[in-house]
Amino acid sequence: MSKVATRFAPSPTGPLHIGGVRTALFNWLFTKSQGGDFYLRIEDTDKERSKDEYKDQIIKSLKWIGIEYDGDEYIQSKKIDNHIKVANELLKNGYAYKCYCSNDEIEEQKKRAKQKKIPYIYNRKWRDKEESAAPKNIEPVIRFKSKIEGSTILKDLVQGDVQIENNTIEDFIILRNDGSPTYNLSAAIDDQQMKVTHIIRGDDHKINTFKQMQIYLAMKWELPYFAHIPLIHTTEGKKLSKRDKASTLDDYSKIGIMPEALRNYLLRLGWSFKDKEIFTLDESIKHFNLEGIGKSPSKLDISRILSMNEHYIKNISENDLFDRFNNYCKNYKEKIETNKEDKIKKSLSFLKNKAKSLEDIYNNSKYIIFDEVSFDENDLKLIDNKAKTIIKDFYDEISKQEEINKNILEPIINSLIKKHETNFKGVGQPLRIALTGSKFGPGIYDIIISLGKLDIEKRLSKIVK
RNA sequence: GGUCCCUUCGUCUAUCGGUUAGGACACAUGGUUUUCAUCCAUGAAAGAGGGGUUCGAUUCCCCUAGGGACCGCCA
Numbered sequence: 001m002s003k004v005a006t007r008f009a010p011s012p013t014g015p016l017h018i019g020g021v022r023t024a025l026f027n028w029l030f031t032k033s034q035g036g037d038f039y040l041r042i043e044d045t046d047k048e049r050s051k052d053e054y055k056d057q058i059i060k061s062l063k064w065i066g067i068e069y070d071g072d073e074y075i076q077s078k079k080i081d082n083h084i085k086v087a088n089e090l091l092k093n094g095y096a097y098k099c100y101c102s103n104d105e106i107e108e109q110k111k112r113a114k115q116k117k118i119p120y121i122y123n124r125k126w127r128d129k130e131e132s133a134a135p136k137n138i139e140p141v142i143r144f145k146s147k148i149e150g151s152t153i154l155k156d157l158v159q160g161d162v163q164i165e166n167n168t169i170e171d172f173i174i175l176r177n178d179g180s181p182t183y184n185l186s187a188a189i190d191d192q193q194m195k196v197t198h199i200i201r202g203d204d205h206k207i208n209t210f211k212q213m214q215i216y217l218a219m220k221w222e223l224p225y226f227a228h229i230p231l232i233h234t235t236e237g238k239k240l241s242k243r244d245k246a247s248t249l250d251d252y253s254k255i256g257i258m259p260e261a262l263r264n265y266l267l268r269l270g271w272s273f274k275d276k277e278i279f280t281l282d283e284s285i286k287h288f289n290l291e292g293i294g295k296s297p298s299k300l301d302i303s304r305i306l307s308m309n310e311h312y313i314k315n316i317s318e319n320d321l322f323d324r325f326n327n328y329c330k331n332y333k334e335k336i337e338t339n340k341e342d343k344i345k346k347s348l349s350f351l352k353n354k355a356k357s358l359e360d361i362y363n364n365s366k367y368i369i370f371d372e373v374s375f376d377e378n379d380l381k382l383i384d385n386k387a388k389t390i391i392k393d394f395y396d397e398i399s400k401q402e403e404i405n406k407n408i409l410e411p412i413i414n415s416l417i418k419k420h421e422t423n424f425k426g427v428g429q430p431l432r433i434a435l436t437g438s439k440f441g442p443g444i445y446d447i448i449i450s451l452g453k454l455d456i457e458k459r460l461s462k463i464v465k
Numbered sequence: 466g467g468u469c470c471c472u473u474c475g476u477c478u479a480u481c482g483g484u485u486a487g488g489a490c491a492c493a494u495g496g497u498u499u500u501c502a503u504c505c506a507u508g509a510a511a512g513a514g515g516g517g518u519u520c521g522a523u524u525c526c527c528c529u530a531g532g533g534a535c536c537g538c539c540a
Contacts, residue, residue, distance in 0.1 A: 010540085011539080186540095203469090203533095203534065204534055238533085268477065274488090275487075277488080299477080301490075304490050305490095353503045364501095364502095429499095
């Protein structure tokens, strides 16, 4: 077979969710590992439901996670003339036929099948009928003349050999009565036109494959390889759908998940390479293969995503992390003032140690980002009179200092503990609340040093009055 | 209901006939730490059930159970 080519073919009828992204990722990784081409095909033949905003969202999502497609995106609706041409050719060669059943007639059959609890399958009424028997007032649909005898084996690269009786595949419609092509026709033709060698997609398409294979065969085209990957399930064990919460990339981006973390997580969801958990981009490309894909569906686990994210937060450079964080704040929170940038940058070394997400960093650095500290009622109660005198003493000591560093701070704190006959918490907690408005956060030394003398005096003076 | 697929710790998974069934996340406990964390150590935690095949099955086969996907003039 020629140069490897794969494609990701979403329909722009809703936002791309994380399951689709994984499918795209697997296609892309496989292609890159084979030195092939990866294409994006927008399947927008459903005029009613296809929206440009979804197309844009799909492209944006792929870009965000670092998947690049070769060439321009292939817009399926621009190719329907060709699809119709092929349909007519199939018709001419006896692989398809016109079906004059009315909608009502079909609906009636479906209803009856449901009542009798037998599977509905189109009864092939017009398969061998003479054209002359056609009613005048009905625009026909074109159906593919599906095989009735025998069985077909799909040699699936993930699922192994899947055998199905041919008569379970109905004479599916390839051209609607308005003359427009349907999915199975368009997809098969475009895959062939684009010279796609490996079709890697969700296993919800498995039955479609048997239909599309027949089109390939009827047109005497060389069959591509197929690989059907198991779907991602929600925690409840159901197929991930566009309606699910936390399913789009933006849902993850806005809680501060970084693209490489999600990419790494998605890679390991349903695919493995020995015991390896962390994959750089190059390693993913190097090691990815179809053999490593499992056959059972896997569930989404947010705590693993978070922990993967934590790993990347701790392992990328602080400059890089700052840029991400800066961007994150701009997009989803409060833009960081230029004069705060340096303080944040310097504080990243300790901020990142307690963060699983960029949002965590944001929450822990609010005391730097905002000049005004907002207090929680209950926290404020913890600053009693004794605490106030401690803060006052601390304030006085700080005022005497030229600059503040750990060497200066340590003896001050220690002497306060001694003087007030308390422990570290007795000093640290009120100070923390006074300076940040929160009981939690970075170490108190880190807070004090990162704030600097001026800010400390400003904040403490409000408490001490 | 029909067709097809799946089934190892709670979760993601390793194992390609012989392992004390391994790792990661989460969880629990202890240590470090000045809160919360980080970090370190330790622990609990799995082959759905039943039959075969085999000297030996998590691994191969069958049945049962459970779960999932598909069953559109959607893609």
